Amino acid sequence: GRYPYLTPDEQGPVNDAFDKLFATLETKETDLGVALFSRAGSPIDPDGLSESSMVAGKAPENPISLEEAISAAEQFLADYNGNIELNYRIRKKQDELYGPGSIAKIGVVKGAYHPGRGLFTLASDHLSSTADAYETLRHEILGHYGLDTFSPQDKQALLDKILASKEEPSLKPIWDDIAVVYADKSDNIQAEEVFARLAEGERSGKEKLADLIG
DSSP, X not given: OOOSSOOHHHHHHHXXXXXXXXXXXXHOOOOSOOSOBOSOOXXXXXXXXXXXXXXXXXXXXXXXXXXXXXXXXXXXXXXXXXXXXXXXXXXXXXXXXXXXXXXXXXXXXXXXXXXXXXXXXXXXXXXXXXXXXXXXXXXXXXXXXXXXXXXXXXXXXXHHHHHTTTTOTTTHHHHHHHHHHTTTSOHHHHHHHHHHHXXXXXXXXXXXXXXXXX
């Protein structure tokens, strides 16, 4: 079987790639205003949205307002000094993002990342709190968008180690859940979801890496 921990030869490149992601996003000095808020735009075709690119959930009884969701997204982006080069579209209703009847087609969506569009979305009516909004943003942006900033070789090396960690006690509950929700998806997609799930927490890059490699 595969060895679930990083060997000395592997540890350097993967560790460097992981740390570079968080260090660059958190500390690099850049001009502000990289991310653009789209106030207009036609609905996005939900048929092109996969389960692995969205955060699903249940509609809360007392959702946050549209203004609170926009504020959370703007603060999240500001925390990373303008280094997240994504546009964003935030609406009150999911159908404003994905068209009439979208809930019946794709379920309740809190937010999603569209790599081909360079865009992330939030539906404020499906967010229970600003903390819920931040968790959704961390999942989609630090998790999925963050992995896409790795080189293909570094990304695959990290996914391989996540795949080899299925029986690690600290990760097994997450793996068990991912295996059910994404049963029809590839091993790599499941590993990416584990990474994104870990990214939801407010923890440093080094702590996340320690979780991933045991």
